[in-house]
Amino acid sequence: MPAPIALQLYTIRDVLSAGYEAGIRKVAEMGYVGVEAAGFPGTTPQEAAKLFRELGLTACGAHLPIPIGEKKNEVLDTAAALGVPYTVVAWQPPEFFTTVDGIRRVCDMLNEGSEVAKANGLRLGYHNHWAECGMVEGRPAIDYMAEFLAPEVFFELDTYWAKTAGLDPAEVLRKLGSRVPLVHIKDGPAVKDQPMTAVGEGIIDWAPVIRACADTAEWLIVEQDRSAKPDMMAEAQASYSYLVGKGYAHGKR
Secondary structure, eight states: OOOBEEEEGGGGHHHHHHOHHHHHHHHHHHTOSEEEEOOOTTSOHHHHHHHHHHHTOEEEEEEOOOSSGGGHHHHHHHHHHHTOSEEEEOOOOGGGGGSHHHHHHHHHHHHHHHHHHHHTTOEEEEEOOSGGGSEETTEEHHHHHHHHSOTTOEEEEEHHHHHHTTOOHHHHHHHHGGGOSEEEEOBSOOOTTSOBBOTTSSSOOHHHHHHHTTTTOSEEEEOOSOBSSSOHHHHHHHHHHHHHHTTSSBOOO
């Protein structure tokens, strides 16, 4: 069976800000199996988790800071409230990924955070954007990350940003293998500052991408950072219909 489909809730952040419960109910009605949390406008992690359970939505992960320093307890408390197995660091400044020393600095912080996560029954991962896939001294920055990160630190590969940076996302998935349990699926022109599209309406050839992670992906997670179209719920529905209709992911509808 193909991997289950989830929605990264950042996609519909404006909808959720206007009414969190109503927005999540619409996600469940579409047929999504899970959600990946990213902020809780107008609610709390505890109330969000209760709503997810009521609707039969699995919280497959959450985008949270590195659990070190002053953010440590916040991250651990949020993850515990949601009951997620994975916490994902979604961003580090792009300038870190322009030198090997900068990449090592990020990886050292992630490794420190991973030890905290592991001690609390969690796994820590990292979500890339374009910078992590750019070239540094003749190699993609993400290749250095794979070397510098502890083996238990996983990647949540954003296939679109890998493509935008000039890499073949299927090749990256094959190279990282089981280190990518969560795969972000988004589409568009693969041009950094241009709007994205619903999955299936952009330039990415999805068949080889799905094949490359068929044996390793635990979740395929739809995300759309921005769109030229105003209705992000319709975009989320279109992405769901494409992926499930093609047999690339399984949903509830």
